[in-house]
Amino acid sequence: MTSPAAMQIESMEPIDDDSAAGADAQLGRRIRHLRKARELSLKDVAERSGLSVSFISQIERGRSSASVRVLVRIANALNVRLSGLFDESDDDEAIVQRRETRRRIAFRDTSISKELVTPTHPNPKLDVYLITIEPGGSTGGAPYAHSGAEAGIVVKGVLELCVEGETHVLREGDGFSFDSNRPHQFGNPGTGLTQVIWVNSRAAGE
DSSP, X not given: OOOHHHHXXXXXXXXXXXXXXXXXXXXXXXXXHHHHHTTOXXXXXXXXXTOOXXXXXXXXXXXXXXXXXXXXXXXXXXXXXGGGGTOSOOOTTOOOOOGGGOXXXXXXXXXXXXXXXXXXXXXXXXXXXXXXXXXXXXXXXXXXXXXXXXXXXXXXXXXXXXXXXXEEEEETTOEEEEETTSOEEEEOOXXXXXXXXXXXXXXXXX
């Protein structure tokens, strides 16, 4: 018998262009809100993240879809967790995150979507995501690194995970863990959807 969790995973649909564009616009508004709340200019965020002012401006206006690697750099520049870019309604008391109200970001350029399956808190110790990668999708470009640690398990398809230049191919049921400060990137080398339960943990003291 198929478990409810398995049925939920199998029902996931590929990234839709219209919904992804709407998510881009919502994400851009959230980034702009966080930047202004911290009294930072576009130049300030650009200098902290190593990205160009024009690129950050395009993201804020919803005219450019950012990769996971880019959003990590922006989140670090704004001193928030990646989950803090999902939604403005941070509830420090929330214990349950309902499936129908999950925060979702679709990265059209990389064919990856991330759904936050745990409640968003102002200062969480960890975040759990359901990551869906379309065939051929990947974080692309250069590897990226940040503070903390991460772990996960492949629940569907094939995951190609590269950590510090060493490539690992994981299949359904395989798990992983590593320190986030080790340069890493990942993708789907298969012909079907890949889905991963991915956990990100903040470094102690942050």
